[in-house]
Amino acid sequence: MNVVGTGEGQQMHPDLELLLKLQHVDYDIGELERSKEYMPDMMGSLQNEIDVSSKAIENSQTELEDLTVKQKTSELEVASLQEDLKRYQSQMLSIKTNKEYDALVTEIDTIKTRVTEYENDILSAEERIEELKNSEEALASNAKTIAENNGKQLKKLQERIDSVGDKISKQQHERQRLASKVGKPALSIYERVRRGKGAGVVVTLKKRACGGCFKSVPPQRYYEIRKGEKVVCCDNCGRLLVFDHSENADQD
Ligand SMILES: [Zn+2]
Numbered sequence: 001m002n003v004v005g006t007g008e009g010q011q012m013h014p015d016l017e018l019l020l021k022l023q024h025v026d027y028d029i030g031e032l033e034r035s036k037e038y039m040p041d042m043m044g045s046l047q048n049e050i051d052v053s054s055k056a057i058e059n060s061q062t063e064l065e066d067l068t069v070k071q072k073t074s075e076l077e078v079a080s081l082q083e084d085l086k087r088y089q090s091q092m093l094s095i096k097t098n099k100e101y102d103a104l105v106t107e108i109d110t111i112k113t114r115v116t117e118y119e120n121d122i123l124s125a126e127e128r129i130e131e132l133k134n135s136e137e138a139l140a141s142n143a144k145t146i147a148e149n150n151g152k153q154l155k156k157l158q159e160r161i162d163s164v165g166d167k168i169s170k171q172q173h174e175r176q177r178l179a180s181k182v183g184k185p186a187l188s189i190y191e192r193v194r195r196g197k198g199a200g201v202v203v204t205l206k207k208r209a210c211g212g213c214f215k216s217v218p219p220q221r222y223y224e225i226r227k228g229e230k231v232v233c234c235d236n237c238g239r240l241l242v243f244d245h246s247e248n249a250d251q252d
Pocket residue numbers: 210211212213214215234235236237238239
């Protein structure tokens with residue numbers, strides 16, 4: 001928002017000076033009202049980050065436990081298959097017919113294939129367990145950092161949410177105090193333009209044009225605005241025009 005300085009020894013109409021202050025107050029009220037909308041959303045996403053980072057630890061631990069169980073089960077399966085294998089291999093010695101021989105060879109091959117499958121499972125479980133254990137520390141420190149940082153921000157946001165009502169009512173009192181001092185015609189112009197165009201009712205001249213709609217101002221009005229003796233509106237958009245002596249120093 002532009003802060004308009006009247007400059008050393010320069011005049012601005014008292015109504016316009018008051019309306020500039022009122023405009024600041026209105027801007028603050030608007031910001032406070034908006035913060036009531038976005039602060040809960042911000043808090044929601046900060047909390048979500050905390051939840052996601054701690055959920056990642058939880059997921060990793062669950063996966064680790066499942067894999068450990070799977071690994072143990074596979075090891076037991078392999079041990080039992082090895083027993084079967086030994087038994088079949090000893091049966092080989094007492095085989096009588098080719099048919100018995102073929103059947104036993106098929107059985108032994110099947111068992112060997114299953115052993116290989118289980119061993120592959122054990123190996124990939126071991127690799128994944130290693131991976132999970134290696135990332136445990138990083139996950140924990142990430143979650144800790146997020147919990148600390150977001151926790152601080154959440155606390156600040158909660159304080160802001162708790163105080164926003166008070167701040168708005170203070171600004172509304174200030175608004176009333178200022179508005180009561182402004183001349184009725186100037187105030188009603190201000191309120192009307194604000195309803196239609198929102199913030200930025202009192203604007204400075206920019207290169208001899210309205211700072212709101214950029215329509216150029218006729219010379220007579222330009223001098224009136226510059227002298228600051230009258231309240232002058234832009235005849236195009238209705239905004240209240242003020243001369244910023246510090247900004248327009250080169251035009252003096
Ligand atoms: Zn204008």
